[in-house]
Amino acid sequence: MNIKHNELEILVEDPFANCRLDRKKYAQILTNIINSYSYGFVLAINNKWGTGKTTFVKMWEQDLKNKGYQTVYFNAWENDFENNPLIALMGELKTLTTKSTEPEFKSTLKKASALTKHIAPIVAKAIADKYIDTEGVKDAIIGVTKGLTDVFENNVNEYSKKKKNISEFRNSLSEFIANTNKGKPLVFIIDELDRCRPDYAVSILEQIKHFFSVPNIVFILSIDKIQLGNAVRGVYGSDKLDAEEYLRRFIDLEYSIPKPESGVFQRYLYEFFDFDEFFNSPERIKYSELKYDKTDFLKICDILFSNSEISLREQEKIFTLAKISLRTFGENHFVFPLVYLFLTFLKIKKTDLYNNLKTQSLTIQQLQDRLFEIVGNKLNNDNERMLMLLEAYLLNFYNNSLNSGYYHKSKLYESDENGKNKLLINSIINKTKDIDLLHLLESIRGRRSGGDLKLDYFLNKIELLEELKL
Incomplete structure (x- = not known):
């Protein structure tokens, strides 16, 4: 006797063969949307927790693979032990490399590494400002030893360098994707975003927007938008924050899987x-x-x-x-x-x-x-x-x-x-x-x-x- 309902077996040749909820037709609708807007966008599949989103997106992912798409499946909840989502996201992209595209990926990875160097001092200063009252200690932590004029000039230079690094990273990433997927967009599925650490969830959204908004990548966010909205409010420390408006900045299209037929x-x-x-x-x-x-x-x-x-x-x-x-x-x-x-x-x-x-x-x-x-x-x-x-x-x-x-x-x-x-x-x-x-x-x-x-x-x-x- 089964005491637990195990995950459905997803057959490579027919991913929806074991789906009892007749959801293959919804996968076809979403695939057609990707075909129509292959340049790239962010799609949120918004359903409550426990409605079978994970099983659906895994079946759909295999169906996309069968149609010649490159896909990446990333479970945010299982990977929120990593403090910097950029590392985790690049790690998932590495699975797409072949012998011919490995040099391009390494080049993209170096540019991502440069980004993390510029992110670190900003994070360190934010932590210092929040938790440390003694100005001298803060200066020691963030390496501020020059006069205010020098610090300002350095910050301007760092800002310019960071913008340049972001631009170079995005261009390199776009080229890597274009040479990887034979003219079709990469479908990057991020699942369980609403269940991971709130700060990690928000960081993923921010990095998708700023670093990964390039041609030929379609991001699929499998979420419960109400729970994700609560996480956003928690991170920003305000119940009055309009989470709906905040999430609208990142999501281009929203889709909800219809409830199964009764019985x-x-x-x-x-x-x-x-x-x-x-x-x-x-x-x-x-x-x-x-x-x-x-x-x-x-x-x-x-x-x-x-x-x-x-x-x-x-x-x-x-x-x-x-x-x-x-x-x-x-x-x-x-x-x-x-x-x-x-x-x-x-x-x-x-x-x-x-x-x-x-x-x-x-x-x-x-x-x-x-x-x-x-x-x-x-x-x-x-x-x-x-x-x-x-x-x-x-x-x-x-x-x-x-x-x-x-x-x-x-x-x-x-x-x-x-x-x-x-x-x-x-x-x-x-x-x-x-x-x-x-x-x-x-x-x-x-x-x-x-x-x-x-x-x-x-x-x-x-x-x-x-x-x-x-």
Whole structure:
């Protein structure tokens, strides 16, 4: 059994063969943009963390290689141990050298080295100005031993030399790229920029703009722009900084990968983690009461995951926990997938509500209100019955917990003088169909149907407090 969803295998001959999200078409759109504007630009692929950007850009990179493009993939998060991004970026470009282009690269590298020499004193002075109060000590650190006039003249000369070095570096880099890629632009992919050190992320952006803005390089920034904006504000020490405007200086074009069609990813995860091994096992299918478990599991998945606020990575975590904890159930045990997956969802996505259920700190009405907050915007004629069944099961098991594990129908409904049951609460799913909720509660009350179970029956399994059954 897989406990972790490993990276998809990217086949060289068909990079998108294992993509279950139908994203090849978006790669083709982006490739066409590169073809149309091959002179060079910066493209940001902007999606939230956990939406599969890294897998997409790696598939796209291989697809570009298959189409004859030179590419570089640089994971900024894995390389932020290097204080100077220029070193790391040049190190990635070195992978493109061949025997014939190595002399050109060495020439470019020497010019990059000259740039770092001019950057160092500026950084040293900035650090000295920020942390050292004694002027004499600052002068010693930055080597200022001349009079102010000499210092000013030296700074002017250094400024002129630095501009010249930048120009020479960019010209040399442009020639190297032109002789490397047979007329096609180099596609330089920078991934995980929003996850690395904020100062490192900002430095990469600045150096792309000032040093690498040359013909025939297309930079692809795989980012979560909101998180990167927060990093920018942190570096500049101001919450009032307009991060959107700041990033606009570096990004020429922005693209967001559309959300997958509803249900596609969860069905893939269902297959990947092989839930059928349990739900359709020969032992379980003997019991008629359990035969709809798979259907209910997938239906509640569709409802809970049909929200843009839940990322692919969060869906993966929910499925991982659900599969592991499912092994604490016996083959003939009730699972009640509607409740089981809903609680697993809460543990990953709505921790506060999950903990309130564990501590039994909610009233029945409060539980109903919180349930509606989560599923109310997904309510329609097709799933109303399913959500009312979830409501009934959840209230029943939670009410059992409140009453020390024994079923007390008086908390939810009571009998009138004619012996007819009367609901004491209203359905939060459809207040005009309380009679349906009453019938559902009546139907699940018996021990034979698992109606006597407490919510702890599920929580202990989700918390992995029970032994796994092999």
